[in-house]
Amino acid sequence: MSLDATIFTWINSFAGHFPVLDEIVRGLANDYFTIISCCLILIALWFGTPGKIDSIRNQTGVIVAASSLGIAQAIVGIINVFCFRVRPFNAMAVNLIFYPPTDSSFPSNAAAIVFALAMGVFLYNKKAGILLLTIGIIHGLARIYVGIHYPLDILGGAAIGIITALIMNGIAVWQKPNLNKLLGLMERVHLT
Amino acid sequence: MEYLWAFLFKLYTEYFGLSLLATFGVIQAATGHSGRTYLFIFEKKIHGYIFAALTVVSSLAGFFTWNWRNPTGVVEGTQQFLLFCLAFAVALVLSFLVSSVVRTTSENIKIPGIQYTAVARQTTFGAKKKG
Numbered sequence: 001m002s003l004d005a006t007i008f009t010w011i012n013s014f015a016g017h018f019p020v021l022d023e024i025v026r027g028l029a030n031d032y033f034t035i036i037s038c039c040l041i042l043i044a045l046w047f048g049t050p051g052k053i054d055s056i057r058n059q060t061g062v063i064v065a066a067s068s069l070g071i072a073q074a075i076v077g078i079i080n081v082f083c084f085r086v087r088p089f090n091a092m093a094v095n096l097i098f099y100p101p102t103d104s105s106f107p108s109n110a111a112a113i114v115f116a117l118a119m120g121v122f123l124y125n126k127k128a129g130i131l132l133l134t135i136g137i138i139h140g141l142a143r144i145y146v147g148i149h150y151p152l153d154i155l156g157g158a159a160i161g162i163i164t165a166l167i168m169n170g171i172a173v174w175q176k177p178n179l180n181k182l183l184g185l186m187e188r189v190h191l192t
Numbered sequence: 193m194e195y196l197w198a199f200l201f202k203l204y205t206e207y208f209g210l211s212l213l214a215t216f217g218v219i220q221a222a223t224g225h226s227g228r229t230y231l232f233i234f235e236k237k238i239h240g241y242i243f244a245a246l247t248v249v250s251s252l253a254g255f256f257t258w259n260w261r262n263p264t265g266v267v268e269g270t271q272q273f274l275l276f277c278l279a280f281a282v283a284l285v286l287s288f289l290v291s292s293v294v295r296t297t298s299e300n301i302k303i304p305g306i307q308y309t310a311v312a313r314q315t316t317f318g319a320k321k322k323g
Contacts, residue, residue: 027256030264032272036211036255039276040218040248047231048222055226073269099264109269190230190288 004152008088011144011151015095022097029098029142031110038117038132042066045121045128046192057124059183059192064172065120068165072116073109075160080104089147098146108149111140111157112164119165136161200266204275207267210254211279217247219287231287233294 001009015022027033046062049055085106089096103109114136122129140154172179186192221244223231234240258264267275 026259030255030258031269032207032258032264032267033252033255035272036214036276037252040214043215043218043280044222046222047219047228048225050226098259101265191284 004150005088005092007151008144008149009092009094011141012088012094012147015097015145015147025142025145026098028138029146029148034135034139035110035113038114038135041128041132042117042121045125055192056180056183058128060172060179061121061124061128063179063182064123064165064168065117068116068120068161068168069113071168072112072161072164075164076107076109076112076157079107079160085150085153087148088150094147096147098143098148101148105149106153106156107160108140108143108153108157110143111136111149111154112161114139115158115161116165117161119162120168123165123169203262203267204271206254206262207272208275208279210251211276212283213247213254214251215276215280215283216286217244217251219283220244221248223287229291229295231284231291233287233290235298 015025042062042065045058049058080103083106084104087101087105088094089100114132118129118132118136121132136158140149140158143149144151144154183192219231220233220240223229224234224237224240224244232240234243
């Protein structure tokens with residue numbers, strides 16, 4: 001058995017034994033709760049930062065994070081066209097306590113999204129970035145626990161998200177004057 | 193087929209409603225904190241924080257317990273994205289409108305002219321110009 005499968009089996013072995021823990025982890029693993037939480041943090045950063053300089057910094061981070069999300073999703077979509085990895089519950093006996101997705105196991109789309117958001121924000125706001133990275137790690141572990149992803153799927157998704165955010169940040173730095181113009185325009189229509 | 197559409201519509205509506213509740217709450221807490229009065233609908237910051245705590249917690253509780261009420265995985269990624277963006281846009285427009293109306297009525301400023309003009313001067317745009 002590969003290291004990936006061994007770690008998966010160990011984490012997933014806890015599922016199904018503790019009903020309360022199972023319910024909590026199912027909530028954390030679901031597609032909606034974590035991603036919505038992350039998006040709410042982005043909205044809070046966008047509108048909730050006092051002071052012009054800090055506000056522009058955080059808003060730039062939000063733009064980098066949001067654009068990274070879109071690009072990361074596209075990259076995952078392209079990888080899925082060429083690479084299909086069978087879900088763990090289709091490959092071995094697992095404690096499946098979640099709905100069985102039918103798309104490719106590798107890379108994790110949810111991990112790519114959350115880590116793209118987290119890294120995009122982290123580059124401009126360390127505290128919020130660490131909070132989002134923590135959410136991403138918990139979400140990734142939860143999806144292994146419920147039996148729908150191997151650890152490598154989560155790591156692959158996280159790597160795609162992080163690399164995409166770094167590239168988008170490079171573009172944001174390169175296009176800083178245009179980004180500032182965009183923020184200025186949004187300020188004029190009261191969207192910042 | 194009709195049953196399927198009704199079922200999907202129920203899921204989309206629930207997703208949209210919970211997103212709207214959460215985004216509206218976060219906008220209120222955030223704008224109250226940063227002093228962006230053109231989006232803030234309350235007189236005092238604390239009221240905004242309480243409102244946000246209630247709306248965000250109830251909305252996130254709704255998403256957390258989604259598995260208990262509905263099947264997961266039906267609302268796909270793209271649909272989630274569109275519904276969330278729509279909810280955010282509606283929350284933003286709602287914040288603009290309600291804050292404008294609240295400001296107009298609460299400040300009770302006598303502006304000559306018809307009511308429409310008075311409202312227009314006291315809307316978010318007017319408030320912003322005043323600084």
